[in-house]
Amino acid sequence: MKISYLSLFFYLLLLLIPIAILVYLKLKIVRSVIVSFTRMIVQLAFVGLYLEYIFKLDNPLINALWILIMIIVANQSILRQTGLRFKIFFFYTFPSHIITMVFSFVTFLIVLDMGTFFSARYLIPIGGMVMGNMLRGNIVSLDRFYHSLTQREEEYIYYISLGASKMEALQPFISEAVKSALSPYIATAATMGLVSLPGMMTGQILGGASPVVAIQYQVMILVAIFVASSISSFLGILFSIIPSIDDCGSIRRDIFLGETTKGTKVRR
Amino acid sequence: MIQLEHVKVVKQDTVILQDINLTLYKGDKVLLKGDSGSGKSTLIKSLLFFEQFQGRLLFNGQEITVKNLCEYRRQSGYIGQITPNFNENVWDFLSIPYKFKSNKALTFDFQQMQELLEKLNFDEAVLDKRFSELSGGEKQRMLILQMLLLDKPIYLLDEVTSALDKKNIQSVVSLFTGDKNKTILSISHNQEWEDHCSRVIELEKGKIVMGGD
Numbered sequence: 161m162k163i164s165y166l167s168l169f170f171y172l173l174l175l176l177i178p179i180a181i182l183v184y185l186k187l188k189i190v191r192s193v194i195v196s197f198t199r200m201i202v203q204l205a206f207v208g209l210y211l212e213y214i215f216k217l218d219n220p221l222i223n224a225l226w227i228l229i230m231i232i233v234a235n236q237s238i239l240r241q242t243g244l245r246f247k248i249f250f251f252y253t254f255p256s257h258i259i260t261m262v263f264s265f266v267t268f269l270i271v272l273d274m275g276t277f278f279s280a281r282y283l284i285p286i287g288g289m290v291m292g293n294m295l296r297g298n299i300v301s302l303d304r305f306y307h308s309l310t311q312r313e314e315e316y317i318y319y320i321s322l323g324a325s326k327m328e329a330l331q332p333f334i335s336e337a338v339k340s341a342l343s344p345y346i347a348t349a350a351t352m353g354l355v356s357l358p359g360m361m362t363g364q365i366l367g368g369a370s371p372v373v374a375i376q377y378q379v380m381i382l383v384a385i386f387v388a389s390s391i392s393s394f395l396g397i398l399f400s401i402i403p404s405i406d407d408c409g410s411i412r413r414d415i416f417l418g419e420t421t422k423g424t425k426v427r428r
Numbered sequence: 429m430i431q432l433e434h435v436k437v438v439k440q441d442t443v444i445l446q447d448i449n450l451t452l453y454k455g456d457k458v459l460l461k462g463d464s465g466s467g468k469s470t471l472i473k474s475l476l477f478f479e480q481f482q483g484r485l486l487f488n489g490q491e492i493t494v495k496n497l498c499e500y501r502r503q504s505g506y507i508g509q510i511t512p513n514f515n516e517n518v519w520d521f522l523s524i525p526y527k528f529k530s531n532k533a534l535t536f537d538f539q540q541m542q543e544l545l546e547k548l549n550f551d552e553a554v555l556d557k558r559f560s561e562l563s564g565g566e567k568q569r570m571l572i573l574q575m576l577l578l579d580k581p582i583y584l585l586d587e588v589t590s591a592l593d594k595k596n597i598q599s600v601v602s603l604f605t606g607d608k609n610k611t612i613l614s615i616s617h618n619q620e621w622e623d624h625c626s627r628v629i630e631l632e633k634g635k636i637v638m639g640g641d
Contacts (some may be wrong), residue, residue: 321505328527410478413479413480
């Protein structure tokens with residue numbers, strides 16, 4: 161069944177209820193709710209238009225370019241959300257996403273045939289889902305890693321002082337960060353089908369696919385998301401360490417936006 | 429011998445340490461005093477080059493650079509106010525350093541551990557307890573024991589007796605100050621340290637007001 165724009169507009173008016181609740185609770189996030197939902201509508205409208213064209217063109221080069229743009233935007237968004245400085249991290253976290261996505265795409269070929277998967281209709285939505293989750297996992301892991309490292313720096317220095325190498329001293333912090341990034345997926349996977357029907361499956365069923373096909377895709381995508389999030393949250397941290405922590409284990413003081421330190425680094 | 433020359437630390441446009449000149453001679457037992465926020469912990473971290481600063485840090489007359497920093501850090505044992513998340517038992521906790529690559533040549537000195545357990549008022553049964561189930565004071569003493577087993581020439585201590593009772597404070601202070609070859613710099617508010625240290629340095633608003641060079 162097609163949804164008319166008018167009915168969708170009326171449906172959007174339902175947002176007035178949460179806004180009323182927020183106003184009543186004196187939560188000053190009404191503005192960001194309005195901004196976020198407006199952005200969502202505008203962005204999706206644009207994506208809808210682009211996708212129409214991209215699907216029609218279905219050119220491998222344009223598809224690849226589109227994916228590349230998605231990765232750049234994801235990388236930027238990860239750094240912005242974690243408050244990490246672009247200038248230091250951008251070119252180090254970027255390859256971790258590229259490696260993850262290339263690995264994801266290649267391994268999709270175990271299930272899907274090449275012609276199907278690399279057509280825009282498959283590649284872009286599936287790539288987008290994997291990337292969206294990779295982004296979430298990366299935000300959690302990088303945020304957790306750098307915040308616990310700076311908050312519990314004494315503990316880190318203690319390990320170095322015990323004789324640990326940089327990586328040995330960082331290991332407990334990396335483990336914690338990766339664990340916190342992956343825990344939600346493990347919990348979601350365990351309750352899938354019982355508590356919630358995932359978006360992709362719902363979409364396919366609403367779109368007319370048989371539940372069995374929808375389930376097959378869902379299993380594939382969940383595995384892909386979990387694998388991609390694990391690889392990328394781990395690699396993201398590993399690559400980000402290169403510019404932020406030197407060989408002797410000193411942590412750069414200006415990794416977070418808004419922090420400045422006047423001083424010399426260790427002389428070479 | 430460790431020297432800080434004209435050390436200045438600025439964080440977020442706030443001067444934390446200013447014109448610090450300090451020499452720690454071999455065997456020195458130094459107490460570092462000062463109100464909270466006076467820059468004591470920053471000073472200790474600067475001594476390990478974990479703070480970026482203007483000025484120079486020298487070890488045995490040589491300026492610390494990337495080439496000798498790792499080696500220099502290996503000589504110093506730092507204990508801060510920390511409670512590591514560790515879920516295994518105490519025995520496993522004590523063996524952590526021996527798993528590090530740079531410590532491969534070290535062997536766990538069981539006899540010394542027994543002596544230290546006794547000096548730090550522990551019963552041997554503590555080894556089978558989970559580290560996370562120890563009290564704050566017990567954890568603090570266990571960190572000290574773990575570090576002392578590594579027998580470093582320099583110890584930099586940040587409030588290591590803050591959670592201890594009088595008897596244990598005495599034990600810890602005499603363990604650190606008793607060996608005339610060890611260089612000790614300790615931040616503490618306990619009188620016991622003042623009684624046993626050979627020098628007292630006082631910091632006020634990032635400046636040394638007593639006991640500097």
